[in-house]
Amino acid sequence: MCGIFGCLGKHNLITQTLQGLRLLEYRGYDSAGIVYRTAQGKLRVIKAVGDINQLTARVKTRPATSLCLGHTRWATNGGVNLKNAHPQVSFNEQIAVVHNGIIENYDACRTKLQKKQIKLRTEVDTEVIPNILYLLQHNKHKIHQYLRGQYVFAAADTTTAPGFFVAKSGTLPLYLGRAKDTVYVSSDTMAFPATVQQIIALNDGDTGEITLDGSKFYHLGQPITKAWQAFTPLNKQTDKNGFATYMAKEINEIPDVLNRITAAYQQDETLLLHQRQFHRQLSQTDCVHLCACGTSYHAALIIAHLIEKHLHLRAIAHVSSEFTADTLIDKRNLAIVISQSGETADTLACISLLQAHRVPIVALCNVTSSTIAGQSELCFPLLCGPEIAVASTKVFCAALLVGCLLINRFNPADCAALGQLAQTTLQQARQLIHLPANRPQKIFFIGKQIDYFLALESALKVKEVTYTHCEGYPANELKHGPLSMIDQHSLAVVYQSDSTSNAVAEITARGGQVITLPPLAPENPLNFITRIIPAQIMALDMAEQLGINPDKPRNLAKSVTVL
Ligand code: F6R
Numbered sequence: 001m002c003g004i005f006g007c008l009g010k011h012n013l014i015t016q017t018l019q020g021l022r023l024l025e026y027r028g029y030d031s032a033g034i035v036y037r038t039a040q041g042k043l044r045v046i047k048a049v050g051d052i053n054q055l056t057a058r059v060k061t062r063p064a065t066s067l068c069l070g071h072t073r074w075a076t077n078g079g080v081n082l083k084n085a086h087p088q089v090s091f092n093e094q095i096a097v098v099h100n101g102i103i104e105n106y107d108a109c110r111t112k113l114q115k116k117q118i119k120l121r122t123e124v125d126t127e128v129i130p131n132i133l134y135l136l137q138h139n140k141h142k143i144h145q146y147l148r149g150q151y152v153f154a155a156a157d158t159t160t161a162p163g164f165f166v167a168k169s170g171t172l173p174l175y176l177g178r179a180k181d182t183v184y185v186s187s188d189t190m191a192f193p194a195t196v197q198q199i200i201a202l203n204d205g206d207t208g209e210i211t212l213d214g215s216k217f218y219h220l221g222q223p224i225t226k227a228w229q230a231f232t233p234l235n236k237q238t239d240k241n242g243f244a245t246y247m248a249k250e251i252n253e254i255p256d257v258l259n260r261i262t263a264a265y266q267q268d269e270t271l272l273l274h275q276r277q278f279h280r281q282l283s284q285t286d287c288v289h290l291c292a293c294g295t296s297y298h299a300a301l302i303i304a305h306l307i308e309k310h311l312h313l314r315a316i317a318h319v320s321s322e323f324t325a326d327t328l329i330d331k332r333n334l335a336i337v338i339s340q341s342g343e344t345a346d347t348l349a350c351i352s353l354l355q356a357h358r359v360p361i362v363a364l365c366n367v368t369s370s371t372i373a374g375q376s377e378l379c380f381p382l383l384c385g386p387e388i389a390v391a392s393t394k395v396f397c398a399a400l401l402v403g404c405l406l407i408n409r410f411n412p413a414d415c416a417a418l419g420q421l422a423q424t425t426l427q428q429a430r431q432l433i434h435l436p437a438n439r440p441q442k443i444f445f446i447g448k449q450i451d452y453f454l455a456l457e458s459a460l461k462v463k464e465v466t467y468t469h470c471e472g473y474p475a476n477e478l479k480h481g482p483l484s485m486i487d488q489h490s491l492a493v494v495y496q497s498d499s500t501s502n503a504v505a506e507i508t509a510r511g512g513q514v515i516t517l518p519p520l521a522p523e524n525p526l527n528f529i530t531r532i533i534p535a536q537i538m539a540l541d542m543a544e545q546l547g548i549n550p551d552k553p554r555n556l557a558k559s560v561t562v563l
Contacts (some may be wrong), residue, residue: 001076001557002086002100003027004174005191006069006154008163008212009182013068014059016193020184021070022052023191026388026558027100028074031085034059035096036068041158043096047085051552066162069154069185071098074557077106078123087156090130091118094158097133099126100187101151101172102562109146129153133165140165141207141218150345150563152202154185163211168202171348171371172561176200176210178228183210189231189369190386198228247389247465247543247550251536252426257394258401258529259419260383265405266412274378278406281360281378285334288315289359291323291350292338293560295392296399298457299364300338302450302528303403310409320346321563323353331358336403339363340387340395341559342370349563351375364402366395380406389551390558391464393536396457397422400529414524421521422530429537433493433515439545440491440513443470445535446478446503447495450528454495458535465543465550475503486512493517493535 003024007013017034032055033047048054052072071086078084087096103109106125113120113131120127132146133155140155150170157165166185168174177184177196184192189199202208205220217226243249265271282288288307290300300317307315318327320337329335335354339347342365351372354361363376366384373379382398401418404410425432443462445455456472463470473482475494486492488511494500496516507514517534521527543550 001028001074001559001561003072003187003191004069004098004100004152004154004185005187006067006098006164006185007182008067008210010064010066011182012062013065014062017068017070018052018056018059019193020186020191021055021072024072024187025052025552026390027187027561028072028557029552030073030075030080031082032070032072033085033087034068034070035087035089035098035156036065037156037158037162038065039063043089043093043156043158045087045089045096047082047087049080049082049085067156067164069096069098069156069164076102076562077125083122084124086126088122088124088126088130090134092134095130095133095155097126097129097153097155099129099151099153100561101170102149103128103147103151104149105147126153130155133157140209142221143167143207144169144205144220152187161211163209165207165209166202167207168204170204171345173343173371174202176202176208176215177231181212183212185210192231192233194233196231196233199231200226200228245389245540245549245551247391247393247540250387250389250394251533251540253384254394254397254530254533255419255422255426257384257398258422261398261401261405262415262418264383265402271380274380275406275408278362278378279408281334281362282311282313285313285332287333288313288336289323289327289329289333289354290315290317290336290338291320291347292317293320293344293346295396295457295460296338296340298453298460299396299399299403300336301453301456302400303336303407305450305453306404306407310407318350320344320350323350325353329354329357329359333359335359335361337361337363337372337376338365338399339370339372340366340382340392342367342372343559343561344372345561345563347372348375364399366398388558390553390556391461391539391550393461396532397529401526404526404529410526414526417521417524418526418529421524421527422533425520425530425533426537428520429534430541432517432534433538435538435541436491436513441469441489442485442491443468444478444482444490444492445470445472445495446475446492446500448475448497448499451495451497451531454528454532454535457532458493461536461539462542464556465539465548465553466546467548467554468542475500478503479506483510486510488512491515493538495531
């Protein structure tokens with residue numbers, strides 16, 4: 001994870017870097033830092049533990065500078081502290097680096113550097129990079145020969161003309177953006193300002209020396225040319241629209257998202273063409289593998305269930321990181337990968353395995369410019385606009401609806417009714433799950449079949465933003481073990497159906513509190529898509545009561561780009 005943003009130019013570079021970093025906070029917010037060139041040609045580093053607000057408070061002055069590079073960190077190796085925050089500098093403070101990814105041969109690099117009397121000061125793998133760049137001097141483009149792993153980084157060097165050096169190994173994203181008199185580097189094109197008209201995406205094995213007068217690129221050490229591509233800046237829509245948190249805003253956007261998807265998938269020519277292509281692929285398939293993580297995996301479980309039920313086709317949902325070379329796949333299979341960010345490393349690893357077996361890959365993805373979207377033969381957009389809160393809400397509902405539209409066995413009127421049903425569910429959410437005055441110490445969400453998968457997703461939401469112990473369970477499974485946990489400190493939220501009454505009786509008999517959640521609009525077979533909303537609101541309300549910012553829960557990040 002981690003976000004890199006920087007700029008080379010003349011005007012307000014420190015302010016621009018802080019603004020860019022703020023847009024990349026979804027990639028991690030354990031610590032942050034910037035480095036800029038002073039008027040004397042030295043590097044000045046400022047870092048803070050915490051998010052960009054903490055960093056901004058430490059940036060007391062913003063002098064004119066020709067170069068500024070910034071970083072927002074999600075800690076992988078090395079604790080969350082100032083020393084381990086980026087930028088990391090070489091032993092002699094000549095070179096500073098901001099880095100995303102992992103240097104796998106970090107120990108070997110460290111030993112080599114120590115043999116050359118270069119002492120490292122931190123626990124982070126990043127620190128080896130500026131020191132190896134120092135040793136390489138004018139041969140920085142050979143850096144890939146010395147480092148192993150998935151990484152991207154940008155480096156500033158006091159001994160070169162104002163400019164920066166970039167490198168990429170693997171699939172982590174890194175882009176350059178060009179405006180009239182400024183060149184930017186960013187982990188995500190979304191963070192580029194509206195003035196950026198052209199971009200370059202770095203590829204695996206690329207390095208580049210970037211200056212305002214022109215840039216030089218190399219691939220695995222050999223010079224190459226890379227052309228700037230036209231770029232239309234994205235509408236960032238990053239305000240909270242009057243809501244206290246992004247999570248609240250995004251849950252409230254669900255009705256619009258569902259209406260937008262229904263209309264687009266029934267009217268848009270390209271989407272209709274892609275749906276026909278998908279149905280042709282399905283007709284030649286003997287098994288569908290769905291791969292995803294977290295919330296997207298819960299959507300995959302439901303879509304797999306519906307494919308088997310309605311299309312009588314074998315469908316298996318896999319947690320991406322559990323999909324390995326041992327999983328039985330062959331080219332008669334079809335893969336569906338689901339991802340909000342389109343950058344999830346575990347899901348990208350599945351894609352590599354699937355590609356090796358020549359399995360066609362279809363993506364359901366919210367960020368259509370992402371790596372996962374680009375690596376798939378067909379990408380069905382989730383049309384949610386940016387989802388900023390770490391806990392995924394609107395995209396879960398969107399993935400379910402797109403999945404149902406692709407299955408193509410549902411009545412268009414039922415799809416069209418979902419926007420209104422989501423609106424009604426939003427209005428009634430707090431009556432449907434009325435939080436007990438005594439905060440429960442443990443919470444169980446239970447349900448059967450699709451409701452069980454909703455229970456898993458509900459539990460994940462509550463865990464993420466409230467740090468409360470919470471589990472999703474199949475209703476009839478309680479008596480096979482977890483019932484021993486039930487006492488007066490536990491709460492069970494039951495997705496009510498014909499087969500949940502025994503579980504309710506068993507919990508009540510043991511003193512547990514129970515909230516039953518009846519389906520709204522039971523006549524609509526798609527009502528499960530909106531049924532998650534009360535649990536999302538419950539998680540949001542609990543976070544507020546506990547004083548937790550649900551947009552940035554501890555230890556997490558929005559885009560999980562490490563394996
Ligand atoms: C939970 C959540 C995560 C993501 C997971 C996959 O609220 O957001 O569990 O669903 O990290 O991310 P994507 O969908 O971007 O591949």
